[in-house]
Amino acid sequence: MAQSKENKDLTPKRRKFHFDYPWISAAVPLVVLMVALSFAHPMFLTTSNILSILRQAAVYVIMGLGMSFVLMTGGIDLSQGSLLALVGVVSAYIVENSGSIFLAILAGILVGAAIGAANGVVVSCLKIPPFIMTLSTMYLCRGLTLVITQASPIAITNSSFKWIGGGDLLGIPVPVIIFIIAAVIGQFILSYTATGRYILAVGSNREAARLSGIKTRWNECKVYIISGIMVAIAGVVYVARLGAAQATAGQSYEMEAVAASVLGGTSVLGGEGGIIGTVMGAIVVAIIRNAIVLLDVSTYYQQMITGAVILIAVIVDVQRKARAAKKVN
Amino acid sequence: MKRWIALLLTLAMCFALTACGGKTTEAPSNDEQPAQTDAAGKTITIALLPKTLSNPYFVAMQKFAEAAAASLSNDEYTVEIVCSAPPSEDGVNEQITMFESYLEKGVDGVLIVPCGTAEVVDTIKKANEKNVPVICLDTNADEGAEVAAFIGTNNYDGGFLAGQWTAENIDGQVAIITGTLGNQCHTDRNNGYIDGLEGASNVELVGDIQPCNGDQGTAMGIAENLLTAYPDLKCIYVTSDTGAMGAATAVQATGRDVKVIGFDGSPAGAQSIIDGGMTATVAQTPGVMAEEGVKALYEMIINGTAAEDMYTPCSMVTAENANDYLDWH
Missing domain, CATH: 3.40.50.2300 (Response regulator)
Structure with missing residues (x-):
């Protein structure tokens, strides 16, 4: 499978879909881990374990999708983890006090979009570096969440709301269905809309993009809004799954999202990236967590293994791209 | 022009901060004057430094400490609690900075839940030099400085x-x-x-x-x-x-x-x-820890009674007695 992709890669005519090449860096460890683990532990390849891995990966996948769009423009969104907590608290509060699930989700998504828009406007119009702006909103959102909750968790009793995080539809967990839909929409935006192409253009060469008539500011702003909305969806799934909203939730989750994106072949320098890769990247990280427990590996090694997998995948990916570039030249 | 706007905004932020911080800054400035005895009696200021206030456990500590202070206050002495904490439990450095600034401002006693048990030792030494008694709650500091007492869970x-x-x-x-x-x-x-x-x-x-x-x-x-x-x-x-x-x-x-x-x-x-x-x-009983801590410091400061180490009781909560634990003790 990997090889046929590589071949396609070299025939520019067929490079229509954007997931055509960057995702190999996540696909290789994914396949290797799947094969190795299915031999190593009899429980690994059971339906229930696979579904449980996917359910655990869901929040990271959705956040990673948002992060990928931001990374494609050469930016970063550090506010994701805090925003997750804020959205979770807002929707938990609304669903508990009004009982309306629709209202809770709507409010959550509006909060996510608003914070995303704030990030986007400041980054694109005031020329504040994304790292600094989203670092500020990271603190602002976390602080706001603590002010709202006064540090005590909000328990969710509404069982239909909890279904979003814990239920299934036709045997597939709802969070998994949600992340698949989010990925499909993300792929659609990236491959079939002008926005997708503009985002990549802005990321690879902002000046060239501006000179060719692309509204660089507006397109840069969009990615932060997309990120905010994705985080909002992830936040709703997160609190629905746990049945409680904590002010301290989601700390350092933005780094998990960066890891998933980078593992999936999205370049932190911008201009390149994919959706399928991010999905697989997040699943790889979830599989490592699962394997640590299944194989009874000492926990002290978990972060080292994750770090090593990301590093190797990225090195291999960069090498592969360099070789491909040489051949084209 | 832009610079002026930036300056104005910064100033506005600073004002907003001082407005928010009203409660905490008020207390230490209050105690500076009563350091010289006046007609209404003396104010004893006790600094409470929990690991964080984003965890309800430590919020309970703060509430119980304030309640204990209020009940100990009489015509002769007013006991006052000033409290600040880092945003998260690993804020070792922030906590030490807060500790030091309380010592600078001048407090009569310190209750601390050290974020870093080794790192806090040097600052406790500084308190020793100033003859400010320090009691550790919940978590004890490492050996090396003079801690008046440890009150907490074993x-x-x-x-x-x-x-x-x-x-x-x-x-x-x-x-x-x-x-x-x-x-x-x-x-x-x-x-x-x-x-x-x-x-x-x-x-x-x-x-x-x-x-x-x-x-x-x-x-x-x-x-x-x-x-x-x-x-x-x-x-x-x-x-x-x-x-x-x-x-x-x-x-x-x-x-x-x-x-x-x-x-x-x-x-x-x-x-x-x-x-x-x-x-x-x-x-665990964070409330009892805080109460006992305030009482011990009060006795030390007023009567010169030496404080003693104390383990607050632990008990098993099950379905039978869970109703009694819906509030912190």
């Missing part, structure tokens, strides 16, 4: 209690999820638990100790992996209630009969026991 004994309860009530496999790796409180809770299980042939400890870093979502993921890895698992011991609630959600989703034991005895944990989530928890 985490080892608490873990031991949970271990004994497990040995009496569980037959089969048991797994442990801890807070943060390398945190002494959690290590003691693990060691106590393991020693409490000793000699019980009906219980088998499986897997390595997994860290959830106090994150409910992470704890839930680990619990799901444990449930897959060990189909005969009968019990999960989590060294915090926040984590235990996540594990309980995972257990409930599978519908298996796996008992979940927490640690803290938080109101949310007690509620979870009543709702059939968690099975039991080890109750």
Whole structure:
């Protein structure tokens, strides 16, 4: 499978879909881990374990999708983890006090979009570096969440709301269905809309993009809004799954999202990236967590293994791209 | 022009900050004047430095300390609590800075829950030089400086209690999820638990100790992996209630009969026991710690009575007595 992709890669005519090449860096460890683990532990390849891995990966996948769009423009969104907590608290509060699930989700998504828009406007119009702006909103959102909750968790009793995080539809967990839909929409935006192409253009060469008539500011702003909305969806799934909203939730989750994106072949320098890769990247990280427990590996090694997998995948990916570039030249 | 706007905005921010900080800045400035005795009597200012205020456990400490201060105040002396804390429990450096600034401002006594047990020693030495008595609550500082007293849970004994309860009530496999790796409180809770299980042939400890870093979502993921890895698992011991609630959600989703034991005895944990989530928890008493701490400092400052180390009691909370633990003690 990997090889046929590589071949396609070299025939520019067929490079229509954007997931055509960057995702190999996540696909290789994914396949290797799947094969190795299915031999190593009899429980690994059971339906229930696979579904449980996917359910655990869901929040990271959705956040990673948002992060990928931001990374494609050469930016970063550090506010994701805090925003997750804020959205979770807002929707938990609304669903508990009004009982309306629709209202809770709507409010959550509006909060996510608003914070995303704030990030986007400041980054694109005031020329504040994304790292600094989203670092500020990271603190602002976390602080706001603590002010709202006064540090005590909000328990969710509404069982239909909890279904979003814990239920299934036709045997597939709802969070998994949600992340698949989010990925499909993300792929659609990236491959079939002008926005997708503009985002990549802005990321690879902002000046060239501006000179060719692309509204660089507006397109840069969009990615932060997309990120905010994705985080909002992830936040709703997160609190629905746990049945409680904590002010301290989601700390350092933005780094998990960066890891998933980078593992999936999205370049932190911008201009390149994919959706399928991010999905697989997040699943790889979830599989490592699962394997640590299944194989009874000492926990002290978990972060080292994750770090090593990301590093190797990225090195291999960069090498592969360099070789491909040489051949084209 | 732009610069002026920026300057104005910064000024506005500073004003806003001082407005927010009104409560905390007011207190120390109050005590500076009453340092010289006036007609209304003396004010004794006690600084409370919990690990963070984003955890309800420490918020309870603050409330109980304030209540104790109010009840100790009389015509002759007014006892006042000033309190600040880092945003999260690992804010070692921030906490030391706060500690130092309280010493600069001049307080009569300090109650601290050290974020870093080794790092705090030097600052306690500074307090010793200024003859400001320091009492450690909940977590003791390392050797090297003069701590007037330690008042807190014996985490080892608490873990031991949970271990004994497990040995009496569980037959089969048991797994442990801890807070943060390398945190002494959690290590003691693990060691106590393991020693409490000793000699019980009906219980088998499986897997390595997994860290959830106090994150409910992470704890839930680990619990799901444990449930897959060990189909005969009968019990999960989590060294915090926040984590235990996540594990309980995972257990409930599978519908298996796996008992979940927490640690803290938080109101949310007690509620979870009543709702059939968690099975039991080890109750700590942050309120008693704070009360006793304030009283001990008061005695030291007014009467010169030496304070003594004190272990606040731990108790097992189960469905039978969970109703009594819906508030912190």
